[in-house]
Amino acid sequence: MVNESENFVVVVDWEFMYTASVEFTDAPPWWLLLEMLEYWTKGFDDWYALYESRLRVFLQVMMDSEADAHQIRNKRPKESQRLSSRMRHSLESGDFWIMYAAWNNFSFDNIYWNKIDQRFFGSDTSDDNICDVWKKRLHLLEPEEKENMNKYVDLKLQENETRLLCWDPDQYTLESMARMEA
Incomplete structure (x- = not known):
């Protein structure tokens, strides 16, 4: 200075x-x-x-x-x-x-x-299982928050259609992917 x-x-x-x-x-x-x-x-x-x-x-x-x-x-x-x-x-x-x-x-x-x-x-x-604990917390979310969460998951899964996953998808992810295809 x-x-x-x-x-x-x-x-x-x-x-x-x-x-x-x-x-x-x-x-x-x-x-x-x-x-x-x-x-x-x-x-x-x-x-x-x-x-x-x-x-x-x-x-x-x-x-x-x-x-x-x-x-x-x-x-x-x-x-x-x-x-x-x-x-x-x-x-x-x-x-x-x-x-x-x-x-x-x-x-x-x-x-x-x-x-x-x-x-x-x-x-x-x-x-x-530490990977499943979040499911016990879903009841804490408002319906709109759950809907937004599902939209976000769908968005991320759409992004994954253009790139390879580096991990094995869990049951929740597989169910979300099936929902998208339906």
Whole structure:
């Protein structure tokens, strides 16, 4: 930045600049395992168990660092001032999973059905095939929303007529395709 005399007065390095809602800041780092959930070959539960153990260590070190920083200033930190407390609350409340799903859209389905759906709709779906749980939620939609959903599925299936599918269609998709042909 320059002043009126066109002399440099400030240099701003924007390289690592980042802006997001505070909920992203309060969420604990997802990278503690150095491997994203969507690439974890042993599944969601295994990833989360190991992640949670690493997070405990991370948060303890963070709490110790926060205490040291406040000790230097001879002040006792309030819990609301501790980022470690807000990170722990984010994980406990389930906000972490919303942030993780927003950051890593390839894990969205897995995260949604394992964590987010249960948070907002309260039922445990762990006994069901994760690919079929959505059917239990159809009653929550208004008739117009169901109609729009069917229109969207039809639109996507029409698009698939011009390209090859990279996956085996499930029963719902096969039924929708049959409806289109009728």
